[in-house]
Amino acid sequence: MAKKKYNTIEDFLVDESFNNWVKATRLADVDFWEEWIAYNPHKKDLVYEAKDIIIGFEFKHIGPSKEKIDTAWSLLENKINAKNLEKPIKKSPNYFKRLGIAASILLLVSIGGYTLNKSPKKITHKTAYGEVLNLKLMDGSLVTLNSNSTIYYYENNNRKVWLKGEAFFEVDKKITTNAKFWVLTDDLTVEVYGTSFNVDTKHQKTGVFLEEGKVWLELKNGSTQKMVPGNFISYSSVDDAIIEQKEKVASRFKTSWKDGAIIFENLPLIEAMQKIEDTYGLTAIFKDEASKTTLITGGVPITNLSICLKAIEKSVNVKISRLNDQLIIQKK
């Protein structure tokens, strides 16, 4: 990167390393650019103009309320249905076949019951395998708890929660008090101030994906990490190491579960089955090697095992049979 020439605004704007410096996302780039600016003082104005273009302005999104949108939608839905009655639209015979997996993605989350253990002041929410739970905390923050997960907090402070398993958080901003929100796991603490993000503690590590806003991670080894939207960081305190770090991950791969689907894109079946195992608490057994590496693309529901298995069978041409807690997978 040091050999490139930076003469116009555009040269800076399209440069990934420059963008990383502006957003302070990669330490190596931060160091490089601080030095570069010190050595090129005549380009300082250009640099700061480019920086301002990238950062721009942060806007508060004051939009219509959810109720308002829902009402507007039901009005439109009625209008469409009434029109459809007038002149029925003919569905093509292979309608469902062509929709294929897309339809299974659209299955909505069914909300299961939950247990509420009220010991002295501790409030716990727990989900079983194949169950997804939507929670609204007392401060207005929303939590979607994935299957086989537990979250607890103390009654006097629900802005500090402990998590085992996986959950997606939409934290309500407390503009007046500037109050922060913390999520604690075995590996790290996520410190936030109004934002939405996903935390997954499965397999002895904690993966955090930031969808919106800004969060700080405090790892068990004491170091801190700032995250910007799209970032994914996975850290294990046992190994005291960052297992995976990505600067830009598409949201759907990390958070689609809360809408009732797991999305795969060219994923080897063996890795896809790992997610099915986590979700439904089952063990996958492959009868042949070839099936393990078959790539799967599409979405499967997380609260209905039989539809989920059918969707997989259909898209990768395998047969899956269930034997107690085992899923036997073989080529068709």
Next chain:
Amino acid sequence: MKNLSDEYVWKALKEGDLKAFSILYKTYYPRLYNYGLKISRKVPLTEDSLQDFFLYVYEHRENLSDLDTIAPYLFSSYRRHLIRVLKKKSKIVSFDEMDVKIIDIQFSPEEIMTHQESETFKNKNISTLLNKLPKRQKEAIYLKYYSGLNTNDIANIMELNYQSAANTIHKAIKNLREEVSILQLINS
């Protein structure tokens, strides 16, 4: 679209799936609503035009070509739709520069975050300065930083070529930087 892949929803929608359409609707309603309100400045007109627009999108779904992303398509068609409605209302015979005259976005101090990372734009009067910009620059700023669209999409929506859209954004920022530094001189 936030959670489900645009393409899946798009395909299902083209098949007439109402559930897919409701996902599209609920995802884009707030963003288009804000945009419409900025352009028309009238709540009832924004709401009505959005309903008509979404009904149009649904009824003409078969004519839609497959798209990589739905956002720029929705923004640009809704913009055209709304301009048509506004033109009809103001009973002005259409001429080419009409949309430039109609779209005059105003920013309010409440909607701009003050804990900015950019030192330049931490200024409290930034909304006043933004409002002083030429109309096209204001719209480009709105689409880029409020609606989170990229330069390519903005070019499509505002019916510009890529370079003009990029230049419009750069000029806006440059103007603002100058305004801010003048203010700082006066205040110091």
